[in-house]
Amino acid sequence: MKKYMTAKDRLEEAETLMAALAIVRSAGLELDGKLPVLPPEFVRYLSAPDSFLLVVPSTAAYQDDRPRAANAMRIARCDAVIVRISRPSIGPKKVVIDIGIDGLVPVWHNEYRPCSLDGVLHFVPDHDPGGPIFRLTQKGLISSVDFDVL
Numbered sequence: 001m002k003k004y005m006t007a008k009d010r011l012e013e014a015e016t017l018m019a020a021l022a023i024v025r026s027a028g029l030e031l032d033g034k035l036p037v038l039p040p041e042f043v044r045y046l047s048a049p050d051s052f053l054l055v056v057p058s059t060a061a062y063q064d065d066r067p068r069a070a071n072a073m074r075i076a077r078c079d080a081v082i083v084r085i086s087r088p089s090i091g092p093k094k095v096v097i098d099i100g101i102d103g104l105v106p107v108w109h110n111e112y113r114p115c116s117l118d119g120v121l122h123f124v125p126d127h128d129p130g131g132p133i134f135r136l137t138q139k140g141l142i143s144s145v146d147f148d149v150l
Contacts (some may be wrong), residue, residue: 020055026114028138030051031049054073069082072101081098109134
C-alpha cells in the first residue's frame, strides 16, 4: 500500500468498495458482523462466512492483492472474489473480477465481469470464451461445471 493516499487514490478506493458492496447486495450475501476470523491486516476484506466467500476490494494503491487474498483464503477456508475497477484509456470504467477457488493451492480465474442472468448474479470470462462461468448465490460460488449454463 502507498504510504500517502491522494484524493484520487481515495476516490478509486471508494468506487471499488461501492462495486464490491453492489455485488454483495445483488447476490444477497450476509456479511459477518461478529468478531473477525481474519487478522487486522485484512480489515478491508468483506467476509460472507455463510457463503464461504471473501470479497476483496482492490485498487492500484494495494498493488497485487492475489498473494494476500490467497493467505486470507487459507486462514478463512473460503473462496475469494477480487473486485477491481478497470480504467481503460478509451471508453467507460468497468468492474473486473478475479476469482480464487480455495484448495491446497488456490486456483485463480482472471478477468471476469459480473452480469445478471435470470435475476441471479453470474461472473463470465471477459477475454477467454472457453473459461468457466460462475454463479454467486447465498451458498457461495458455483462453477458452470456444476450447473447448466444456458
